[in-house]
Amino acid sequence: MHLLYTDEVNVDPCSSDFFIYGGVSVDANQAASLSRRIDLLRQEHGYEPEDLLKFNTRERPHTISPETHREIKRRVIEEAAAHDALLFASFILHGIAASPEEARRKEINRVCFNFDCFLRERDEYGIVLIDMFTDNNLPQILREKFSIGLSGLPYSDRYRLERVLGFHLASIGSSNFSSVVDIVLGSLRYAVNCLDDPSRQDVVRTLLSQLAPLCLKNDDGSIRELSLFFSPVRVRVPEYYQQYQNLRDSLTRNGLGGIETRQEWGK
Template identity: 40%
Template sequence: MYLLYCDESNIDENAGDFLVYAAVMISSDAAPSLSAAIEKIRDDAGIPRDFRLKFNPRPDNLTHEQFRNLKQAIIQAAVAHNVGLLSYLILHNICSSMDEARRNGINTVCFHFDCCLVRMKSQGLVLLDRFNDQNNLIDGHLTEKFSVGLKDMPYSKEYRLKHILGPHYTAVGQSRFTSLIDIVVSSMRYAMNVHTRGNDAQRESALALLALLSPLFVRNNGKDEVSEFGLLFSPKVIKSARYRDTYQGLKDFLAEAGSPSPKRSRGSAPTDRPATVRRTIRWSHASAARTLTLSQRGRAAMGRRHRAT
């Protein structure tokens, strides 16, 4: 059994920024130990039990540096417990609406989660950070994901998410894993905004933070490249040359931090076909336990201290 905790960041519709919808995939075997590890990190830092730990704000009893180190320790704990990161990125300039983009992000990570579950011959639960969109369409959207699945895909009218047992709401403070996904997705947002906003003074800090996150991204077995499960840029076909440059610039920045995207051969057509995507991911198994394949640069990054907020 696997748990998928989801959250979004960069929801303010600023031109040049990317909406991030991401999720951490946690094995039920690893969940008790990871939860205990995060709780110990909190206790060692003296964080009050009722404090809702997020990327920001920091607890009053911690300095800026202590809080930065605490967040780093939580990310490292996730890596040590073989947590997988699935993410969806779209430029705000291209979004027709924030709510629709967020629902599309949910579709993408749920689809990719189901594909991973197919490969692992397992089942899972999806837990989403609670939010209200215009006209509260999200409730019907999640009901449709469970009862029908995905609709109007490029190569399939419907695709049933058979290995997902159901989507449910959660919120920060209701699990240690809600703190984890908030820290992860907000770290992605912070680092990417440093690049897209041209904040050269924070560039090295952002690269170090992304390198810390790099081992979490789901990869094809034995490859340094992050699979589309781990990092999907939407849309796949971008007609505007200016926006293509924006996307490529962010891809290059992520690659510099140890998370390169797959290179598409010139002239090849992108596809979302479920059967094709299911074949792209490979999993390593050792002692009957799943392990994520980490890039050499991603592993090396674990020894680096990020200097982000």
């Protein structure tokens, strides 16, 4: 059994080019050990039981220094990798999505589909735990994801996720795994948004090197499309295609090579 905790970053199109939806999968056989390790890290670094552990430095407890906060985030990612946690993430340009809400709907589907494919490869099963977001239809969305599956796909009206046994809500502070996905996706967000900033290249390289062990890989070491994915499958506008290519090239230079970008010219 695998537990996929999901979240979203880069929701505001005014402050970022790519909306990112992703999740971190934890093998249930390793979940208790990983949770205990994060409990120990919290204690070692001076976190009180009620303190939230998140990526954003401005949201750290006032008793925790920036240096301590930076170190515990590094250790959390390190422990996640040591416990065979896996990253699933999808990128879509805000310029392509009609709205952040549409981007969320599309990329939840993509991440859940890739997770289901991963489970089928392993002949295993999983549960998806979605971080809460503001939507009056949220309970209905979860019911439809389970009972109907994915809808509005290019080649099928409906696709039941046979390997996903349930969809549930999660929130920061309700488990240590919510902290894991917040830190992992926060690191990915920061790195992606700073790829073109010459003054932050050391930080970008450091963050992406920390995330690389969480990605599914091909035999040649490249990142599998199940793990990191550009959405949509084919980009029809040359300007948008170039933005994906630039992101792909930057990620490749920093150790996350292999993500595919496809284009349909003149369509």
